[in-house]
Amino acid sequence: MQKDTKSPRTFRDALAAQVLGDIDALLDKVEAVNGSVNAATDKMQQTIKQFEEAGETYNQAVLAANMRSKNEMIAFLQNASISTIAKTKDEQRELLQELIREAVGGELTTLKQGLFCAKTKPALAQWLVILAICIATALFSSVATVALLHIKP
Structure with a gap:
């Protein structure tokens, strides 16, 4: 300025x-x-x-x-x-x-x-059945044998 x-x-x-x-x-x-x-x-x-x-x-x-x-x-x-x-x-x-x-x-x-x-192996019950059948067969055959023997020809 x-x-x-x-x-x-x-x-x-x-x-x-x-x-x-x-x-x-x-x-x-x-x-x-x-x-x-x-x-x-x-x-x-x-x-x-x-x-x-x-x-x-x-x-x-x-x-x-x-x-x-x-x-x-x-x-x-x-x-x-x-x-x-x-x-x-x-x-x-x-x-x-x-x-x-x-x-x-x-x-x-x-x-x-x-x-x-x-x-x-068969069970015990099966053995008993087989045994019963065998006994029945044996008795039947024994009776049949005795009957045949007593029949007279």
Whole structure:
């Protein structure tokens, strides 16, 4: 702010002019500093906005990665549980078959032996029936023989 002024006539006027000139220079500097501060504020606002956008982008990326990891973990756990269930079912089936074989195997062997013995040897009741038939046949034949012998020709 250069102003056209007259030369000072006294020392006081010269001092006042110099002080006013210094104040004017200071005001120019304050205005320049104010402009710099406003520019720095605008730049900081832009930087803050960029940081916020970067933070939001990072947050979205982290959320997406977490969701992807969650889905991958769910798929892995489902596959693992399906294979574990299949293995468990097979193991349980084999275990049950083995227990049934052990429990029923002895019974079947005993039953087979009993059936085999029943086929090869008659039971006591069957022996009594055979004995009764034999006795009846013997008595009948003895009576028939005695009757034939007592008949006179």
